[in-house]
Amino acid sequence: MEVHLSGNGEPAISSAHKNPRRVLLVVNPKSRNGAEADIDSGLARLRADGIEVEILHSEGPEETEAVIRQSHKNLDLVIVGGGDGTISSTARVLKECQLALAILPLGTANDLARSLGIVDLEQAFDVIIGNHRQLIDLGVVNGHYFFNVANMGLGVKVTEAQDSEIKKRWGVLSYLRAFFIALRRTQKFRVDLALDEERCQMRSIQLAVGNGRYYGGGNLVAENARINDAKLNLYSLRPRGLLELLGMAFLLRGGKHHLTEGVFNASAQRIEVETKPRVQIHADGEPVAETPATFSVIPRALEVLVPRNSEELLSRKERGQ
16 A cells, blocks of 8 residues: 555555455436446446446435445445535445545536546546545535535525536536526525634625535636645625626636635635525535534545546645646
8 A cells, every 4th residue: 555645745545556345336327427328338447457346326315325334344435426416415424434435427517526636437437446545525514514515695596597407418508507597586695704713794695615626517616725625715706797797707717706806705614604584505516504504624534536646636836836
């Protein structure tokens, strides 16, 4: 076993010469590519490498959790094939059973895959065979774990405006359609924030708290955010008209929120949010809670298979910026 330094200076585990003996592959057939994706060739590669693969086609987190809990002592790894919501639903049981996670990006946005530096299905199988492991953080909101981002306001309306058939047909472009629909439905709300020891108030139409780096089909929650930096990144979008929002779109897409006066930015390890009126919270694209809410981060919470030397897991200094 080799030991390498991860992006936050901690040792990352690499077992390239000792592949997992038995793995469970959980596939959500309802994810965008879950039913149509050709994973047979990838599975053949795993088996040729000496990996025994058991496959579970599961449409619900309860069934997945029950199978993992029942068989976790005989597993070396769980592979989850699906979108961000499917993968996020396994976070609690994987953490509690101390099982490593590998992913097959079969969803629409695949933002966790982006945060880990995995660009496509073929590379995902390369990563599993390479078996390079690194510890990443988990976000928590009102007791619910999440990998990427939790949204309030506009982001929730975008998710609600999504149509499953259009998502399958348009892919990431479906988020643009949903964005314009959501703009007509979004309402202003007042926010009271406690950021570690600091308190502040503001008006908002969108508030996001990120544990990972990407959300919403490739948007950056913050320019320098990483999923292993032991902190949460928050931004709040102040009420703006359509033309102003469109003018800010490029900066928001690239996580350069700090370059515009229309956005409040902060980072913390613990965040308390109260709103008037109360608003719904979506995490990794799924409804999980409503305000008031408490957010926290669990550093080095889960072992995940990642590409060796993935730039998405390196700090800005390590990337030479």
